[in-house]
Amino acid sequence: MIEILPDKCDFCGCCVGVCPEDAIELKEAAIRIIDPLCTNCSKCVWACPIEVILFNKNGVKL
């Protein structure tokens, strides 16, 4: 499962821009993955300029 570390996030929106599923919600200083929409494609993980989005292999969604 994709996990965002909110304490380290800059809320820049790079991840939202590349998300093909519209599965990330970004407010001024809050961010969350909309789980039912996320397909674990990992594009947000790669696009994050500051490495605060992780792909947590232990918790892959079924």
Place this chain on the structure above:
Amino acid sequence: MKSEYDIVVVGAGPAGSVAAKYAASQGVSVLVLEKDRDVGYPVRCGEAVSKDRLAEFVEPDKKWICAEVDKFSFIAPNGNEVVLKFDQQGYVLERRIFDYELAKQASEAGAEILTRAYVNGLLFNNDKVTGVKYEYRGEQKEVNAKIVIAADGVESRVGRWAGLKTHVDFRDMECCVQYTVSNIKDINNETCYFYFGKNVAPSGYLWIFPKGNNTANIGLGISGLEGKKKSALSFLNEFMAEHYPDASVLTSIAGGVPCSITLEKISVQGIMLAGDAARQVNPLSGGGIASGMLGGSIAGRIAGESIKMNKPEHIFNYDSEWQDRYGKKHEIYDRIKNGIYDFTDEKFNSIADSFLKVPSDKRTLGKLFTTALINKPSLLIDVAKVFIK
């Protein structure tokens, strides 16, 4: 606050504020919703812009100009430097003051602005967009509008809710990190510096833009494809450690720049997209201030006209007008970008070496790109179209 406006603009960056100004100055009612508490902050931008293109929309003012630049310096991976003086001067801005000023001008033209208003959905009547849902200080609210202008930035979702395919291919997303730093002593205050190479900023570039008084905006962008291997932040920190170990970082921020051609459609029933949200950034330079303001001005003007003529379908003219004014040029810039995207360090070094043999009075941006793309004749025509006058 009213429950209905002629036009609601989402986002108070340069594109949104200019759109609001051009619409409101026609006497129609305009509301701007900005998700952050401050207009203009945080600054996610290199802050450099061409003088002429800016002057089309706003009278230059010393309070938001940090430096006036008239030289480019390109630094090849081996450290060789190519400097060109350009006719068209540029500014390095203080964006937090600049954006604020644009918003002020929109409000002086009659637009209302509400900050801390997070738009989280659209209202529809059949297929037509008729307003937005938004959260304001923890409360869910709605406002009706005849036209919504979505200038909600790289993270735009408003267009998606209207059915437009707006997400950016992650290859085209330049993932950026930027510092504002002080104690930078060895840079020229009239020069914008660009560093290239796989160890500095692969599939992108690193910039140093002077902000006066020994301060600078230093940042870099790399393609999302590269970010897969190593993050933008790691690249920037390595550069800083090597080149400016004594610099103090005053601000540090991440950002994304969509470097692609403009979306295929930027207006549908009841909604128009402008700025980064419409992918109006110059895909070669990554510059989006002037082109966002241009997009916003066209969108705002056409939206206002549409209201005054009571012709909803008039907004569809926005697509063709953008295409004529700048869209076609952006397609050329995009082809050039793709032509230089995969250049190796050896290639960058040899371009610099060849260019240094060009007499200094003949060194132009057009000549530089011609040198770079000499083996790709089809792109030389494109270079001629946009760089050679």
